[in-house]
Amino acid sequence: GAGVSQSPRYKVAKRGQDVALRCDPISGHVSLFWYQQALGQGPEFLTYFQNEAQLDKSGLPSDRFFAERPEGSVSTLKIQRTQQEDSAVYLCASSLGEGQGNTEAFFGQGTRLTVV
């Protein structure tokens, strides 16, 4: 596709509910990242995929957060038993990833999650 696409754009979840956020990266991009952005803050890294392999999940805040990219394209970020502190914008980014010169990251519009 022309850009990184995320869905839904907005999600309101009741505390304790499970949610799934989807990311469609730019076609052909090997690297895919998830970031979390709290209000008024810069984005913070959650996890990274190279094709279907999750190579870094050091930023996931708890074991309630789970991400997958089973076919090396579309990725899903799942949050189980949502809590109010999970309220944030979740951003997905992709890059060519084939070497240092191709690391420019392109971001989606984000999913704004509100837990009530």
Added chain:
Amino acid sequence: KQEVTQIPAALSVPEGENLVLNCSFTDSAIYNLQWFRQDPGKGLTSLLLIQSSQREQTSGRLNASLDKSSGRSTLYIAASQPGDSATYLCAVRFPPYNQGGKLIFGQGTELSVKP
């Protein structure tokens, strides 16, 4: 700990003024640095990417510089316009690259250009 800091947090200028946004980072051994723009309620738009071997990059009215030895980057905006109003984010890629080039972001500078 690898950190990125942006000063000021907010800036208001009259239309037409030239301005500089500052970014500093704690480790001079970086891969590259990327400047983004974020409009309210929107995602991030990439403005400029500077590789560690470069000293500056230019795109239109924007010029970004990089001084690794002092751990600083600046984003210069010439002849500012109201449409430049947005939050500007600086992000750095630190080694090791096997982490895929994840970005460490600053807090951003919220720019307001008054007509």
